[in-house]
Amino acid sequence: MNKEEAARILVVDDEPRNVKILQIQLQARGYVVLTAGDGAEALEVVRDQTPDLILLDINMPKVDGYEVLAKVRSDKTTEFIPIIMITALRDTEENRIQAVEAGADDFIEKPFNSFEVLARIKSLLRIKHYHDTLEQHNVRLETELQMARSVQEVIIPQNGSQDLAGFRTASYCSPAIAVGGDFFDLWEIDKNRIGVLISDVMGHGASAALVTVFIKTVLMEHREHIKDNPAQLLHVLNMRFNDIISSRIYMFATAFCGIFDLKKKQLICANAGHPFPFLQHNSQSECELITDKHSGNGLGIRKESIYENCYYPFDSGSRTFLYTDGVYEVKNPQGEEFTVERLQNLVTMCEEGAPARLIQYVFDTITEFTDVLPNEDDLTLVTIQG
DSSP states (O other): OOTTTTOEEEEEOSOHHHHHHHHHHHHHTTOEEEEESSHHHHHHHHHHHOOSEEEEESSOSSSOHHHHHHHHHHSTTTTTSOEEEEEOTTOOHHHHHHHHHHTOOEEEESSOOHHHHHHHHHHHHHHHHHHHHHHHHHHHHHHHHHHHHHHHHHHSOOSEEEEETTEEEEEEEEOSSSSOSEEEEEEEEETTEEEEEEEEESSOSHHHHHHHHHHHHHHHHHTTTOSSOHHHHHHHHHHHHIIIIITTSOOOEEEEEEEEETTTTEEEEEEEBOOOOEEESSTTSOOEEOOOTTOBOOBTTOTTOOOOOEEEEOOTTOEEEEEOHHHHTOBOTTOOBOOHHHHHHHHHHSOSSOHHHHHHHHHHHHHHHHTTOOOSSOEEEEEEEO
């Protein structure tokens, strides 16, 4: 017996003869038949046994078919049950329109044509089976995405503030869906030095999130051996990316790596096609772009890409602001992009203070700019202050 033949069908009619006719026809085809003599009884059966399809008379005492239809459709657990309205010859076109507006899927007329009734039932049950299968897949996908999100939350620092080796840092990372392709990490090298890597994998979602795990793995493997050479770290990441990922599928990532040294009062950094961070030396100065003239290609684009270190002054009064392109590419309801220039002005305008204050200020401004529109891309903000 297939899934359609084993379906539970609720027949609702205040005329026992009609119920008996339908019950005999449906049971002969292997369906499980549930019955109700009025709308109130029908709602009890729907609540307790959740039928796969309902044959519902329009005109009934106590609770009519329209009210039953409306209540079934208003309940999240029953809203997708197919409902075929049983109509009489006296029912007008207005009756049918009212039923359609309330959510009826189809109609059958008294006296019943058994072949027509069975054909309509079979068609609607097939559609419900497709819907139920899709719903099961969606539930499983949502569960797997939440598990992936839990994994990603382990490999990416939590949103908020963190003090490392004399530096104050703050960050905010938000994927467009449950998981995303943005990645960053902060680590302490010694009492005066910290490292940072921020990366943006092509696309977003599960495939991009898997690549962030790969980046984290390679970073953990090599960052302790490459303490003051971010260009070398990007070189290793690019080689591994090309060998393992890009050689099999078309995918790449941008990345920026920096080493902050308070003792030498400098920032050493290298770029792999990532948006240029901002550097501000005090609250009165303008934000300059860390425009690495030797910026190499994104990770995975070319195995022969060359990355070179650049040097900038950085002391206890300095701060840097790193971000992914999802920050400045957000749009307002009119389709206007936020832009790098607007972001740079925001960072300049925010006076010196706790790094978390800058992150919150930028995030609030972006949220106000986008209004009700959801972010189409992952969004990451990181600030480091000496």
